[in-house]
Amino acid sequence: MDTRALAVFLAVAETLNFSRTAEKLHMSVSAVSRAITRLEEEVGQPLLERDRRSVQLTPAGREFRDFARRSLLDWQQLRRKLGSEGELAGEVSLYCSVTASHTLLAPILAAFRRQFSAVDIMMHTGDQADGVSRVLSGQDDVAVTIRPLQLPNRLEFLPLLESPLQFFMPAAPCQVRDRVLQEHAADRFDWETIPLIVPERGTTKELLDDWFREQGIRPRIYAQVAGHEAIVAMVSLGLGVGIAPQLVIESSGLRSDVETVPVAAGLPGLSIGLAALRQRLASPLVSALWDVAGQTYPASG
Structure with missing residues (x-):
């Protein structure tokens, strides 16, 4: 099953809107629709209920969403395992606002690429207020966000500035x-x-x-x-x-x-920094990005 199609499905499952998904992924609406249709043909039943006004996950779609998340995570781990010996390889999903992408993140990513050139950063942008929920739901590994007033128990927060x-x-x-x-x-x-x-x-x-x-x-x-x-x-x-x-x-x-x-x-x-699930920090890829961020903004600790 095409991992790119799984990523498209997860994006639609998040936005419940084909147009917004197409904009986020820099695709055409028709390309998004075709990807979903192909997945539904492979699965053998509808994953989404859609009409002119709304899009909703079917029961099969909700189950498939969990499968897609697990599959992409397994794929990332396999890529890392098959990477060259002693070198991290794979993909980290990162969510941030537009401002964060060209200010706070720029020196972090520059340092990260110098150390881990075989690791790809899959960046998604949007309202920073969505960062915590995207991490908690497993849509992204790491988010740049403002520290919430009540930090969820499952979440780790690294203050940067x-x-x-x-x-x-x-x-x-x-x-x-x-x-x-x-x-x-x-x-x-x-x-x-x-x-x-x-x-x-x-x-x-x-x-x-x-x-x-x-x-x-x-x-x-x-x-x-x-x-x-x-x-x-x-x-x-x-x-x-x-x-x-x-x-x-x-x-x-x-x-x-x-x-x-x-x-x-x-x-x-405000304290602005990185948020990630504690269990995801066990991943060498996520941990590497986390460590580089802390080294880039050493005063944060």
Whole structure:
């Protein structure tokens, strides 16, 4: 059975959307559909129930999902075993946000490739808020993510760097900016009238909710969106005041289009690092990546 087809099926099983799967895997929608159809022909029954509105796993599809995960893991282990003596070979599945892929991860992967050139990194990108769930479900070996407030028992977390949360506003003149500057000049912020753009889920949202609760503030939420990068983009368009880790703001191509908003009661900081299942760290491949990351950011320990 084609391991690439298994990977395509697992991606569809995760998104339950052919278009999003095609975008993630850099394939056409028709190619994704053909891969699923071939698998269903091999299995002899439908793996997915699909119509114009939704896609759902059939009972056989749920069972096949477990089989596909085990099969890909076995394949990776076999590749490692058949690799040249004394050299690691195989594949590590890594999940991260776009920002993390070209900032935090860049020096880690450069060092990793120098030491383990026969190991392939299969990278998936998306909202970092999904990182922990993808690791827990076995979809990826390692994720770059913010440390959750409650770390699951099965999960190991390697801190790499700290990044404070920051409020920020549009840099160009607009109603939102004018309102923030007026509030700042008066040494107060009326959060009930300032439109806020916040994450729809994840640790940042949880920390922000706690911060507002501690301050006794009932904010005016203009929009809840997926991904810190999307928040920076919306703020740059003058749609509201946003919140994101400083790392994301500084790394954004829109950095010059937004400006930090200082607040009297400081926001909490974030610990950004790698997450992996403890049992997966027994894999020499995953352990090697983990060790290289710790060596690349030695201050994290």
